[in-house]
Each structure stands twice: as C-alpha cells, then as structure tokens.
Amino acid sequence: MKNISAILVFVILAASADISLAGSAPATGVNESMHDITYLGKAFGTYNQDDFQRVCIFCHTPHNALPNGTVPAPLWNHAPSTVVLQPYTWAAPANSLITFNADPLIGPSRLCMACHDGVTAVDSHGAAGWANNGANVMSSFYVDGLGNTAKRYIEDLGVTHPIGFLYQDALNVRNSGNVEIITPDRRFLVDIPANPNTHTRAGWVMGNKMIADTLYSGYFTCASCHDVHNTNNAISLPALTDGRIPNYFLWAPEQKSLLCLSCHVK
Numbered sequence: 218m219k220n221i222s223a224i225l226v227f228v229i230l231a232a233s234a235d236i237s238l239a240g241s242a243p244a245t246g247v248n249e250s251m252h253d254i255t256y257l258g259k260a261f262g263t264y265n266q267d268d269f270q271r272v273c274i275f276c277h278t279p280h281n282a283l284p285n286g287t288v289p290a291p292l293w294n295h296a297p298s299t300v301v302l303q304p305y306t307w308a309a310p311a312n313s314l315i316t317f318n319a320d321p322l323i324g325p326s327r328l329c330m331a332c333h334d335g336v337t338a339v340d341s342h343g344a345a346g347w348a349n350n351g352a353n354v355m356s357s358f359y360v361d362g363l364g365n366t367a368k369r370y371i372e373d374l375g376v377t378h379p380i381g382f383l384y385q386d387a388l389n390v391r392n393s394g395n396v397e398i399i400t401p402d403r404r405f406l407v408d409i410p411a412n413p414n415t416h417t418r419a420g421w422v423m424g425n426k427m428i429a430d431t432l433y434s435g436y437f438t439c440a441s442c443h444d445v446h447n448t449n450n451a452i453s454l455p456a457l458t459d460g461r462i463p464n465y466f467l468w469a470p471e472q473k474s475l476l477c478l479s480c481h482v483k
C-alpha cells in the first residue's frame with residue numbers, strides 16, 4: 218500500500234512538472250519546447266537525447282544535409298517521410314475549382330511528417346536518419362502542454378484541415394458570400410473586441426504575421442498555422458482559469474478561435 222501511494226505521488230509530481238515545462242510557453246523559442254527532442258528525452262525519457270545535447274540537429278545540420286529536391290531542404294538533417302496520403306475532399310461547393318499539388322504534403326508539411334507520420338523515428342538524425350541510434354517513433358498519444366492527451370501523428374489527411382492547395386485558387390472561388398476567406402495580405406488576429414462584427418471587423422487587432430508569409434510558393438501547408446520554432450507564434454490571451462497556457466505553436470491564439478477567424482469570415 219505504501220509503495221502504491223509513493224508511486225501515486227510520483228505520478229502527480231511528474232504530471233505537474235509536465236504542465237510547467239520551463240520553455241513550453243508560446244514564443245519562448247525552440248529550446249525546451251516540444252520540439253527540443255533532447256529536452257524531451259531528458260525530461261520524460263521518451264526519446265534518445267543527442268550526445269552533444271544539441272537542439273537544431275534533429276532537423277538541421279551545417280554540413281552534409283539532405284540535398285535540396287528530396288525535400289525543400291533548409292539544411293535538413295532528418296530522415297524524410299515517404300508516406301503517400303490522399304488529400305482532403307471539400308464539403309463546400311466548387312470543390313473542383315481548388316486544385317491540390319500532386320503531393321498534398323508539398324513544402325514544410327513533408328518536413329513535419331518526418332516525425333509526425335508515426336513511422337519515421339523521431340530521435341534519429343543525420344540526413345538519412347542513421348545517427349544517434351534513434352529508434353523511437355511517435356506512438357499514439359502524448360500528454361500535451363495543457364496536460365491533455367493529444368494525438369501525436371497524422372495518418373489521414375481526409376480528416377485534417379486541408380493543406381497542399383493554392384491559397385489563391387481558394388480565394389478565387391471563396392471571395393464573397395457565406396464561404397468567404399481573407400486575402401493573404403492580411404495579418405493573423407491578436408484579439409477582437411466585445412460584441413465583434415465579423416463583416417466590418419471594426420476594432421479587430423492584427424499582429425505582425427502576414428498570412429502570405431506562411432504560404433510555400435503559394436501553397437497552404439502545416440506551417441500556415443504552426444510555427445515550428447516556437448518563436449513568433451501567438452502569445453495567448455490570459456491563461457485559462459486554471460492557469461494553463463495553451464501552446465500548439467499557432468500563429469494566432471486558440472481563445473475566441475482567433476486562428477480560424479484570421480482566415481475565415483464567420
């Protein structure tokens with residue numbers, strides 16, 4: 218009995234440590250964020266740490282990176298994801314007017330999938346993924362920065378927000394009426410006033426990040442919503458009532474669904 222309560226105390230302490238990850242707050246940088254694989258290894262033992270305790274190395278290297286072409290390689294140093302996934306199918310009208318790239322994972326999306334596809338080892342590095350004895354792929358669920366159980370990896374684009382299409386195509390068919398989207402020269406929202414008016418957008422506060430800057434050659438990707446480096450993403454509106462601070466590396470806050478309203482007129 219004594220042993221069981223000792224374990225319980227340990228589990229509770231571990232859980233609260235999880236919520237207060239030092240660098241886990243939005244826009245505090247990649248170190249000690251959910252994208253610092255060495256840190257995750259140290260704090261939770263989930264992944265192998267890098268021998269030299271490096272952070273960038275799981276994604277970038279100054280030498281011997283993956284040649285450009287295989288992936289849009291920003292000195293990429295992780296085994297590429299080779300999954301082939303079917304694109305999202307639109308529910309709203311004029312579906313056929315919005316075209317997907319032959320690979321819906323065009324651009325940084327395929328880089329994300331190097332870890333978030335559920336089959337490529339997260340903690341390996343080296344252009345071909347040979348170094349660090351990495352072997353640990355993402356398993357089904359993890360405890361996120363909010364202490365919630367979240368799904369780690371994406372295996373079906375049919376049930377995720379559409380990516381891999383040209384934003385301008387969408388704009389051409391959704392520039393008015395009840396499916397209107399925002400032109401990409403607008404910036405992500407920081408806040409909206411009480412009694413907001415979605416048509417005039419009077420008093421709506423925009424931040425510095427322009428939608429167009431998140432597109433890859435005009436294509437919408439994972440990076441159109443997420444800042445992989447946890448650097449210029451949204452600082453949340455005041456913490457939730459229980460003190461938790463949401464951080465999913467998003468360009469606009471989750472509260473009031475400001476992320477969604479940044480692009481959709483609703």
Ligand code: HEC
Nearest residue numbers: 247252253272273274275276277291325328329440445446
């Ligand atoms: C978890 C993976 C990951 C880690 C860790 C990471 N990056 Fe990146 N980095 C990316 C991806 C993906 C891109 C492609 C650009 C994008 O997000 O659209 C990128 C792009 C870049 C770029 C080119 C574009 C830009 O943002 O300036 C630089 C420079 C860069 N990273 C530097 C770094 C440095 C320095 C570190 C470590 C302190 C680091 N990155 C850590 C994934 C990562």
Ligand code: HEC
Nearest residue numbers: 251275328329331332355359361362369439443445464465
């Ligand atoms: C080098 C591996 C790697 C790459 C590349 C990578 N991630 Fe991650 N990501 C992780 C790990 C590890 C976690 C923590 C969850 C876990 O342990 O499985 C994570 C967590 C996240 C989270 C949840 C954050 C939280 O606080 O709950 C988001 C969102 C995310 N990644 C998005 C992305 C996007 C978008 C890209 C590409 C632009 C990307 N990731 C590229 C490894 C990676």
Ligand code: HEC
Nearest residue numbers: 326329330333367368369371378380438439441442465476
């Ligand atoms: C339209 C915006 C958008 C796009 C595009 C997007 N995400 Fe997300 N993502 C979110 C939001 C918002 C959350 C926060 C959780 C929520 O609200 O469901 C999230 C959460 C996550 C998480 C945390 C686990 C979870 O499900 O809560 C991961 C990992 C992630 N995204 C990875 C990706 C990857 C990889 C891609 C590209 C294949 C991607 N996201 C594309 C908006 C987006």
Ligand code: HEC
Nearest residue numbers: 306307308309379384387391398428441442476477479480
């Ligand atoms: C960076 C801009 C951007 C953000 C942020 C964004 N979306 Fe989208 N979304 C689009 C575009 C562009 C399309 C494709 C055109 C369309 O269907 O309206 C789309 C498509 C959709 C669709 C599919 C419509 C259909 O007919 O099947 C839904 C639903 C949707 N978004 C909801 C959301 C929600 C909810 C959020 C917030 C979590 C969000 N979007 C965030 C730009 C964005």
